[in-house]
Amino acid sequence: PLPLPHEVVTRVTAAGAGRLLLALSGSQRRPGVWLAHEGVSVLRTPWSARDEDAVPPDRPPVRPVPMRLTARDGLPLSGWYYRAPRRPSDEPAPCVIHLHGGPEEQERPVFNPLYHELIGRGLDVFAPDVRGSLGHGRSFVDADLGAGRFAAFDDVADCAAHAVTAGPADPTRLAVMGRSYGGYLTFASLVWHPDLFRTGVAVCGMSDLLTFFAGTEPWIAESAAHKYGHPQHGRELLRALSPMSRIEALRVPLLAVHGEHDTNVPPGESQQFVRAARERGIHAELLTLRDEGHDFLRADNRRLFRRTAADWIERHLRV
Numbered sequence: 001p002l003p004l005p006h007e008v009v010t011r012v013t014a015a016g017a018g019r020l021l022l023a024l025s026g027s028q029r030r031p032g033v034w035l036a037h038e039g040v041s042v043l044r045t046p047w048s049a050r051d052e053d054a055v056p057p058d059r060p061p062v063r064p065v066p067m068r069l070t071a072r073d074g075l076p077l078s079g080w081y082y083r084a085p086r087r088p089s090d091e092p093a094p095c096v097i098h099l100h101g102g103p104e105e106q107e108r109p110v111f112n113p114l115y116h117e118l119i120g121r122g123l124d125v126f127a128p129d130v131r132g133s134l135g136h137g138r139s140f141v142d143a144d145l146g147a148g149r150f151a152a153f154d155d156v157a158d159c160a161a162h163a164v165t166a167g168p169a170d171p172t173r174l175a176v177m178g179r180s181y182g183g184y185l186t187f188a189s190l191v192w193h194p195d196l197f198r199t200g201v202a203v204c205g206m207s208d209l210l211t212f213f214a215g216t217e218p219w220i221a222e223s224a225a226h227k228y229g230h231p232q233h234g235r236e237l238l239r240a241l242s243p244m245s246r247i248e249a250l251r252v253p254l255l256a257v258h259g260e261h262d263t264n265v266p267p268g269e270s271q272q273f274v275r276a277a278r279e280r281g282i283h284a285e286l287l288t289l290r291d292e293g294h295d296f297l298r299a300d301n302r303r304l305f306r307r308t309a310a311d312w313i314e315r316h317l318r319v
Helices: 113-120 138-142 146-165 181-192 209-215 218-228 235-240 243-249 268-279 299-317
Strands: 008-014 019-025 032-037 041-044 065-070 076-082 093-099 124-129 169-179 199-203 254-259 284-289
Touching (some): 065 146, 093 146, 093 181, 113 299, 124 146, 146 169, 146 181, 146 218, 169 181, 181 243, 209 218, 209 268, 254 268, 254 299, 268 284
Parallel strands (some): 199 254, 254 284
Antiparallel strands (some): 008 019, 019 032, 076 124
């Protein structure tokens, strides 16, 4: 076997006799395109991101370890655990449960500047695939459809519990964070499991599925009806699945982040949750990124987001 410089192969293309072009990504460096020759050597091509653009020389990336667990209903779950460096292996650490979007995405051990920022603050990161994620079979993808989404909320709690019992996470210093669907799960986790997390950071997340359906792009609404429920025929389910319906259970500080021009998940989703939290005396803040949509494309805004989120979590977990 030919050793590769990355953990994940995203694409393989023939490049002549005995040669392959490999699109690779991994936890230790930026993604790149590599040329494999005769199965004995690999050469990095110019079509590769520069490592020095992402990783300061005094803060090398952390290689995550796989973590497997079983949900309370017996469904196998898994994820990747990133341990902050220079911390004794047996010392409980503040930990961020980070939830990816989609939900049809998959967590992979690839370099993530956000994780690098959090780990550099002394925070562990556990990034799981809860039900609905790709990469674990069709039944796993469909396990969160409709009322099955309540079980996805419990998956988040089960992942947090496993990070404590099987890993080095400190049960008194847990945070939850995610973007897009992960932002929705963050809102939901804070009100369905209000005693579990010390704080949360919800990024471009839905807080009320009824207002989300009313404000999102029509094509997104059409696609989302299959996942969550129909906005006309399934309003009671949508209301029950909405974090806003349980806002009175919120007990911990919250940071919401949203792009100013997001049309996938309108900014009002974050605004109404923050407003409702403040009305109940909960410390909540909203960071609106100017000239951004659902994805943050400007380098200065991406840095602002990462630093603001890390500052918030570091402060509330008392690292």
